[in-house]
Structure formats: structure tokens, C-alpha cells
Amino acid sequence: MIFLKTQAIEAPVVTCEKGKTYMKKSNENIESEISKTMELLDDMLPLKVYPLFRVRLMQKIELLPLQRKGYLDLRFALVSLLVIINFSFAFFLSPRNNERQETAAAIREVTENQSDDYTNQEFAYYDQTP
């Protein structure tokens, strides 16, 4: 019974120690991989600038005011177009002068008719009776 117990306890200890050794080695590997990876930043050689870099840059700078002017022109053209569209819609949708006069005449006729309806002879009877 004791033998078995001892054996039962001893066996995992060995395995555990083996596991420990394995883990330690693995950790060492990981650490060395990490330090190698981190060293990349320290070992990075500084880039040398190609002479074309400045040429390209100065070309960009020379184009810069033109691009800005072009951009402004485009904006101005767009705003003008919107204003024109707006005014033309307003012009076409609003009633024209003679149409306006016709409408006014029609309204006047209707109001006159209404006033006639209530001021004609038939209604006068009701006005005169006490």
C-alpha cells in the first residue's frame, strides 16, 4: 500500500521535472526569439536619401499653387452652376405675369358672384322682415 502510494507520488514528480526542463528550454527559445526580433529595430540601417527625392518634391511644390487655383476654379464653377439652376427653376416654376393677372381676375369674379348671391332680391326679403 505504502509502496504503491510512493510510486504514485514519485511518478508525477519525475514527469513534472521533465516537463519543467522542457518548459525552461522552450522559454529560453522564446526569449531568444523575442530578443532577436527586438534587435531588428536596433540593427535597422538608416536609409540614404536618393537625389530624386528632392527633385520630385520640388515638382510637387511647383504644382501646388496651380492645383489650389484649379480647385478654387472648380469650386467657383460648381457654385455658379448651382445658382443658375436655382434661379432658372425659380423662374420656370413661378407663375408668369399674365397668368398672375388671370388668377387675380378669376378670384375677383368669384368674390363678386358670392357677394351677388347674398345681396340679390331673394335674400332682401329676410333682411327686411323684422
Add this chain to the structure above:
Amino acid sequence: MQKSGISSKEKLFKSLVAEHQEMVINTCYRFVFNREDAEDLAQDVFVEVFRSFEQFREEAKISTWIYRIAVTKSLDHLRRVKRKKRFGSLKRIIGAGDPSEDIAAPILDNPAEACTENERAAILFDALNTLPENQKTAFLLSKHEGYSNQEIADIMKTSVSAVESLVHRAKKNLHSKLYEYYKEH
């Protein structure tokens, strides 16, 4: 008069480019790990410098101002790449992806460098991109020989002790990210 003003501005600009181009390109290179991108970003940095030259107030050194623009542009670029990557993977899921996008861009400048170095650089690049932006900036600038902690603090508009703390945290986080990666692979 105006012409002479423009030419003096251009002269000053040219001298600024000559003085800082190497530092700007290398700063961008540390962020993007790619020469072409670094050069394009450096071009954008100097175009921005030229455009907003009048807005520069001498609260900081002009070099600090230029390097700050370089850092901002690099971070913007990384954000764009991240967004593109996310969108690309979404496109791949729905089957509308462009297969040419899967071809990896060369990470290191020297073609003679071993494949493992390239892989290592890609791992480092990915791990760096998981860091918060302020940690990443402080750490990458600290790795650059040209910057002192005071300069990094000026670029990031913070204190030297804050920079030290950011660098420390970045190292710790980077270590744990790399540890996780190498444990799995």
C-alpha cells in the same frame, strides 16, 4: 517684392528639406517598415511644411514641428492600412477580394536579407501595430538614434517622465505580444 518673398520662402524651404530629409524619411521608415511608403510620406510631410509654413509659431523648434508632422502622417498612414486590411478581409470573406492584394510587399530594403529576417520584421511590425499609438510613437522614436527623450517629449507634447513611462510600457507590452506569438508558433 512678392517674387523675392516667394523666392526667399523657397530658399528657406530648400534648406529645411536638405537639413531634415534624412531624419524625416528614417522616422517614417521606422513606422511603416517600407522604403517606398516612407519616401511618399516624407514627401507629404514636406508639402505640408511648405503649405503651413506661415502657421508655424516659434513655440517649438522648427525641427520638432517637422518631426511632429512626420509622426502624425505616419500614424495616419498606418491607420489607413489597418482600415484597408480590415476592408480587404471583409472583401475576401464575401469573395470580392483582389488576389494581388495578398502578395506581401517587401518589408526590408535589402533584398539579400534572409527570408527569416523578413518574417521576423513582419512579426515585429504586427506586434508594434497592436500597441496604443502613444506607446508605439514613444518606443519607435526612442529606438531612433537621432532623438533624445526631451525631443520625443517635445514632439509628443508631453513630459520626459511620461515618455520614459510610455517606452517602458511599450517594451513590456511588446514583449508579452511577442511571447504569445512565439509560444503559439
